Amino acid sequence: MIPEIFIQFDPSDKRDRKGCFFVLSGPSGVGKNTLVNLILQEMKGIYYVPSVTTRSMRPGESQMNPYVFVTKEEFEDMIARNQFLEWKKIHNNNYYGTHLPTILSAMENGFDIITDMDVLGCEDAIARIPEHVYTIFVLPPSLDELSHRLLERDSDQAAVALRLQRVPLELGHKDRYDFTMINDNLEQSVRELRSIIQGVVDHVE
Ligand code: ADP
Ligand code: 5GP
Numbered sequence: 551m552i553p554e555i556f557i558q559f560d561p562s563d564k565r566d567r568k569g570c571f572f573v574l575s576g577p578s579g580v581g582k583n584t585l586v587n588l589i590l591q592e593m594k595g596i597y598y599v600p601s602v603t604t605r606s607m608r609p610g611e612s613q614m615n616p617y618v619f620v621t622k623e624e625f626e627d628m629i630a631r632n633q634f635l636e637w638k639k640i641h642n643n644n645y646y647g648t649h650l651p652t653i654l655s656a657m658e659n660g661f662d663i664i665t666d667m668d669v670l671g672c673e674d675a676i677a678r679i680p681e682h683v684y685t686i687f688v689l690p691p692s693l694d695e696l697s698h699r700l701l702e703r704d705s706d707q708a709a710v711a712l713r714l715q716r717v718p719l720e721l722g723h724k725d726r727y728d729f730t731m732i733n734d735n736l737e738q739s740v741r742e743l744r745s746i747i748q749g750v751v752d753h754v755e
């Protein structure tokens with residue numbers, strides 16, 4: 551059963567303005583989920599919105615973490631019911647999409663959110679919600695290090711190869727982002743991401 555809204559917001563986190571919507575992009579395996587999990591432990595009042603996907607769960611993943619895992623039929627039914635801000639077929643025809651009702655509810659009610667999106671989905675999202683969206687691109691320190699991280703995470707060589715194939719497309723869009731950062735030293739990167747988000751939240755009206 552897919553919930554109507556993915557997040558239960560704590561009313562004390564409500565801001566006296568529209569919610570900020572942070573979109574994190576970067577090649578698969580660069581460390582987006584790792585960074586988000588770590589900053590969420592440190593920052594109060596920002597919520598991770600899980601994307602919806604039809605890909606299978608990896609060991610260590612669970613429902614809502616980091617995705618809402620659904621069947622192809624369920625995803626296609628959600629497309630038909632206009633439940634996505636954007637969606638794409640990525641990596642061997644798996645669907646990935648951003649849940650529109652959760653995003654709109656957060657923004658309209660003054661809650662700050664962050665989610666993960668590929669570069670093409672990010673373009674669609676900005677076209678549809680042009681205001682209060684802040685985009686952050688995460689780069690790997692090198693392609694060798696990216697391959698290493700992918701191989702450490704996943705023993706399925708074919709799955710890793712598919713993710714590496716997409717890297718040039720992802721990197722080709724990095725200059726369109728509001729912020730770019732390199733995820734080299736993890737502690738330093740967490741600090742950098744936190745300061746990007748804090749900088750926006752402190753200055754937005
Ligand atoms: P993404 O969400 O971008 O696909 P993950 O967060 O799943 O990437 O990270 C991919 C792998 O890289 C994981 O095994 C994670 O522990 C590791 N990782 C993430 N950041 C770093 C870092 N700064 N240094 C070394 N390994 C990292
Ligand atoms: P995986 O988690 O299977 O390794 O790869 C996920 C890929 O899909 C990454 O490029 C990630 O940025 C992208 N992705 C994750 N969630 C979404 C989403 O909701 N929409 C789009 N368009 N891409 C997503």
